[in-house]
Amino acid sequence: QQQVKQSPQSLIVQKGGISIINCAYENTAFDYFPWYQQFPGKGPALLIAIRPDVSEKKEGRFTISFNKSAKQFSLHIMDSQPGDSATYFCAASIGWNAGNMLTFGGGTRLMVKP
Amino acid sequence: DGGITQSPKYLFRKEGQNVTLSCEQNLNHDAMYWYRQDPGQGLRLIYYSQIVNDFQKGDIAEGYSVSREKKESFPLTVTSAQKNPTAFYLCASSISGFEQFFGPGTRLTVL
Numbered sequence: 001q002q003q004v005k006q007s008p009q010s011l012i013v014q015k016g017g018i019s020i021i022n023c024a025y026e027n028t029a030f031d032y033f034p035w036y037q038q039f040p041g042k043g044p045a046l047l048i049a050i051r052p053d054v055s056e057k058k059e060g061r062f063t064i065s066f067n068k069s070a071k072q073f074s075l076h077i078m079d080s081q082p083g084d085s086a087t088y089f090c091a092a093s094i095g096w097n098a099g100n101m102l103t104f105g106g107g108t109r110l111m112v113k114p
Numbered sequence: 115d116g117g118i119t120q121s122p123k124y125l126f127r128k129e130g131q132n133v134t135l136s137c138e139q140n141l142n143h144d145a146m147y148w149y150r151q152d153p154g155q156g157l158r159l160i161y162y163s164q165i166v167n168d169f170q171k172g173d174i175a176e177g178y179s180v181s182r183e184k185k186e187s188f189p190l191t192v193t194s195a196q197k198n199p200t201a202f203y204l205c206a207s208s209i210s211g212f213e214q215f216f217g218p219g220t221r222l223t224v225l
Protein backbone atom coordinates (compact mmCIF):
# COMPACT_ATOMS: atom_id res chain seq x y z
CA GLN A 1 0.00 0.00 0.00
CA GLN A 2 1.56 3.24 -1.18
CA GLN A 3 0.22 5.49 1.57
CA VAL A 4 1.57 7.99 4.04
CA LYS A 5 -0.68 9.27 6.81
CA GLN A 6 0.10 12.62 8.42
CA SER A 7 -1.21 14.21 11.60
CA PRO A 8 -2.38 16.64 12.80
CA GLN A 9 -4.04 18.46 9.90
CA SER A 10 -3.49 21.78 11.63
CA LEU A 11 -1.37 22.94 14.53
CA ILE A 12 -1.15 26.16 16.52
CA VAL A 13 1.96 26.77 18.60
CA GLN A 14 3.16 29.74 20.62
CA LYS A 15 6.39 31.41 19.61
CA GLY A 16 9.30 29.59 21.20
CA GLY A 17 7.38 26.35 21.56
CA ILE A 18 7.98 22.97 19.97
CA SER A 19 5.98 21.93 16.91
CA ILE A 20 5.59 18.20 16.36
CA ILE A 21 4.17 16.62 13.21
CA ASN A 22 3.80 12.88 12.81
CA CYS A 23 3.69 10.54 9.82
CA ALA A 24 3.09 6.83 9.46
CA TYR A 25 3.66 4.66 6.42
CA GLU A 26 2.65 1.22 5.22
CA ASN A 27 5.17 0.19 2.58
CA THR A 28 8.36 -1.21 4.13
CA ALA A 29 10.14 -0.71 0.79
CA PHE A 30 10.23 3.06 1.36
CA ASP A 31 13.84 4.10 1.92
CA TYR A 32 13.84 7.88 1.81
CA PHE A 33 11.73 10.19 3.96
CA PRO A 34 11.82 13.92 3.22
CA TRP A 35 9.91 16.78 4.78
CA TYR A 36 8.82 19.71 2.65
CA GLN A 37 7.77 23.22 3.68
CA GLN A 38 5.29 25.11 1.53
CA PHE A 39 4.22 28.75 1.77
CA PRO A 40 0.92 29.83 0.19
CA GLY A 41 1.08 30.04 -3.60
CA LYS A 42 4.61 28.61 -3.74
CA GLY A 43 6.12 25.26 -4.57
CA PRO A 44 7.27 23.01 -1.71
CA ALA A 45 10.89 23.31 -0.61
CA LEU A 46 12.89 20.47 0.88
CA LEU A 47 13.45 21.04 4.58
CA ILE A 48 15.20 17.93 5.82
CA ALA A 49 15.31 14.24 4.89
CA ILE A 50 16.30 10.95 6.47
CA ARG A 51 17.21 7.44 5.38
CA PRO A 52 16.01 4.46 7.47
CA ASP A 53 19.51 3.53 8.62
CA VAL A 54 19.50 6.36 11.18
CA SER A 55 17.00 7.10 13.94
CA GLU A 56 17.44 10.86 14.10
CA LYS A 57 18.69 13.72 12.00
CA LYS A 58 19.03 17.32 13.11
CA GLU A 59 19.53 20.45 11.04
CA GLY A 60 19.36 23.65 13.03
CA ARG A 61 15.96 23.88 14.73
CA PHE A 62 14.54 20.99 12.67
CA THR A 63 14.83 17.34 13.73
CA ILE A 64 13.49 14.18 12.14
CA SER A 65 12.92 11.21 14.42
CA PHE A 66 12.54 7.85 12.69
CA ASN A 67 11.14 4.62 14.15
CA LYS A 68 11.59 1.84 11.61
CA SER A 69 9.86 -0.87 13.63
CA ALA A 70 6.78 1.29 14.14
CA LYS A 71 6.91 2.61 10.57
CA GLN A 72 6.63 6.16 11.86
CA PHE A 73 8.62 9.35 11.54
CA SER A 74 8.13 12.81 12.90
CA LEU A 75 9.30 16.38 12.45
CA HIS A 76 10.17 18.49 15.49
CA ILE A 77 10.58 22.23 15.13
CA MET A 78 12.31 23.66 18.17
CA ASP A 79 11.91 27.30 19.22
CA SER A 80 9.12 27.76 16.67
CA GLN A 81 8.96 31.19 15.06
CA PRO A 82 6.15 33.06 13.27
CA GLY A 83 8.18 32.70 10.06
CA ASP A 84 7.78 28.92 10.37
CA SER A 85 4.04 29.32 9.73
CA ALA A 86 3.51 27.24 6.61
CA THR A 87 2.17 23.89 5.46
CA TYR A 88 4.46 20.93 6.07
CA PHE A 89 4.36 17.70 4.10
CA CYS A 90 6.04 14.45 4.89
CA ALA A 91 6.78 12.11 2.02
CA ALA A 92 8.35 8.77 1.24
CA SER A 93 9.90 7.17 -1.81
CA ILE A 94 11.45 3.88 -2.82
CA GLY A 95 14.32 4.72 -5.09
CA TRP A 96 15.54 5.32 -8.59
CA ASN A 97 14.82 1.87 -10.00
CA ALA A 98 11.25 2.18 -8.78
CA GLY A 99 10.89 5.65 -10.26
CA ASN A 100 11.85 7.66 -7.20
CA MET A 101 8.23 8.70 -6.90
CA LEU A 102 7.31 10.64 -3.79
CA THR A 103 4.17 9.62 -1.90
CA PHE A 104 3.01 12.59 0.16
CA GLY A 105 1.13 12.86 3.40
CA GLY A 106 -1.92 15.11 3.50
CA GLY A 107 -0.08 18.08 5.01
CA THR A 108 -0.10 19.98 8.30
CA ARG A 109 -0.89 23.67 8.40
CA LEU A 110 1.26 25.19 11.15
CA MET A 111 0.55 28.56 12.69
CA VAL A 112 3.05 30.01 15.14
CA LYS A 113 1.52 32.77 17.26
CA PRO A 114 3.75 35.68 18.27
CA ASP B 115 20.55 31.08 -11.88
CA GLY B 116 19.78 27.37 -11.83
CA GLY B 117 16.25 26.31 -11.14
CA ILE B 118 12.87 25.18 -12.35
CA THR B 119 10.51 27.54 -14.09
CA GLN B 120 6.82 27.00 -14.71
CA SER B 121 4.58 29.08 -16.91
CA PRO B 122 2.14 30.57 -16.87
CA LYS B 123 1.62 31.32 -13.18
CA TYR B 124 -2.16 31.52 -13.68
CA LEU B 125 -4.15 29.80 -16.43
CA PHE B 126 -7.82 29.87 -17.21
CA ARG B 127 -9.46 27.22 -19.32
CA LYS B 128 -12.88 26.98 -20.82
CA GLU B 129 -14.64 23.66 -20.67
CA GLY B 130 -13.71 21.43 -23.60
CA GLN B 131 -10.32 23.08 -24.18
CA ASN B 132 -6.92 21.50 -23.95
CA VAL B 133 -4.25 23.57 -22.23
CA THR B 134 -0.52 23.03 -21.90
CA LEU B 135 1.55 23.90 -18.85
CA SER B 136 5.23 24.54 -19.32
CA CYS B 137 8.05 23.23 -17.11
CA GLU B 138 11.71 23.95 -17.81
CA GLN B 139 14.79 23.16 -15.72
CA ASN B 140 18.43 24.11 -16.16
CA LEU B 141 19.72 21.92 -13.35
CA ASN B 142 20.79 19.13 -15.73
CA HIS B 143 18.48 16.77 -13.84
CA ASP B 144 17.57 13.45 -15.40
CA ALA B 145 14.13 13.04 -13.90
CA MET B 146 11.10 15.30 -14.03
CA TYR B 147 7.70 15.00 -12.38
CA TRP B 148 4.23 16.54 -12.47
CA TYR B 149 2.08 16.73 -9.35
CA ARG B 150 -1.41 18.02 -8.74
CA GLN B 151 -2.34 19.75 -5.46
CA ASP B 152 -5.92 20.38 -4.41
CA PRO B 153 -6.79 22.81 -1.59
CA GLY B 154 -5.89 21.44 1.82
CA GLN B 155 -4.50 18.24 0.36
CA GLY B 156 -1.19 16.64 -0.36
CA LEU B 157 0.44 16.31 -3.74
CA ARG B 158 -0.53 13.53 -6.12
CA LEU B 159 1.71 12.30 -8.93
CA ILE B 160 0.39 12.68 -12.48
CA TYR B 161 3.36 11.63 -14.65
CA TYR B 162 7.08 11.24 -14.33
CA SER B 163 10.01 10.84 -16.69
CA GLN B 164 13.45 9.47 -15.86
CA ILE B 165 14.95 9.90 -19.31
CA VAL B 166 14.30 11.74 -22.55
CA ASN B 167 11.59 10.19 -24.74
CA ASP B 168 10.30 8.03 -21.91
CA PHE B 169 7.66 8.70 -19.26
CA GLN B 170 5.44 6.76 -16.90
CA LYS B 171 1.95 7.27 -15.50
CA GLY B 172 1.54 8.23 -11.89
CA ASP B 173 -1.48 7.78 -9.66
CA ILE B 174 -3.82 10.17 -11.47
CA ALA B 175 -2.76 10.22 -15.15
CA GLU B 176 -6.25 10.04 -16.66
CA GLY B 177 -7.08 13.19 -18.63
CA TYR B 178 -3.45 14.33 -18.82
CA SER B 179 -0.65 13.84 -21.33
CA VAL B 180 3.07 14.69 -21.35
CA SER B 181 6.10 14.66 -23.61
CA ARG B 182 9.83 14.62 -22.93
CA GLU B 183 11.62 15.56 -26.14
CA LYS B 184 14.39 17.47 -24.36
CA LYS B 185 16.10 16.88 -21.04
CA GLU B 186 15.25 20.41 -19.94
CA SER B 187 11.55 20.37 -20.73
CA PHE B 188 8.53 18.37 -19.56
CA PRO B 189 5.25 20.01 -20.65
CA LEU B 190 1.92 18.80 -19.29
CA THR B 191 -1.28 18.97 -21.34
CA VAL B 192 -4.57 18.98 -19.49
CA THR B 193 -7.08 17.56 -21.92
CA SER B 194 -10.84 17.98 -22.09
CA ALA B 195 -11.09 14.44 -20.74
CA GLN B 196 -9.96 15.70 -17.32
CA LYS B 197 -13.30 16.43 -15.69
CA ASN B 198 -12.08 18.37 -12.68
CA PRO B 199 -8.87 20.16 -13.72
CA THR B 200 -9.03 23.14 -11.37
CA ALA B 201 -5.96 22.73 -9.15
CA PHE B 202 -2.42 23.88 -8.43
CA TYR B 203 0.06 22.05 -10.68
CA LEU B 204 3.64 21.53 -9.58
CA CYS B 205 6.60 20.39 -11.61
CA ALA B 206 9.69 18.90 -9.98
CA SER B 207 13.02 17.51 -11.06
CA SER B 208 15.75 15.40 -9.55
CA ILE B 209 19.11 13.96 -10.40
CA SER B 210 19.29 10.16 -10.25
CA GLY B 211 18.89 10.15 -6.50
CA PHE B 212 16.16 11.19 -4.18
CA GLU B 213 15.90 14.94 -3.64
CA GLN B 214 13.23 16.56 -5.77
CA PHE B 215 13.25 20.29 -6.40
CA PHE B 216 9.93 21.95 -7.12
CA GLY B 217 8.99 24.82 -9.39
CA PRO B 218 6.73 27.71 -8.32
CA GLY B 219 3.56 26.11 -9.70
CA THR B 220 0.75 26.96 -12.12
CA ARG B 221 -2.76 27.59 -10.85
CA LEU B 222 -5.31 26.33 -13.37
CA THR B 223 -8.93 27.41 -13.16
CA VAL B 224 -11.77 26.16 -15.31
CA LEU B 225 -14.26 28.86 -16.24
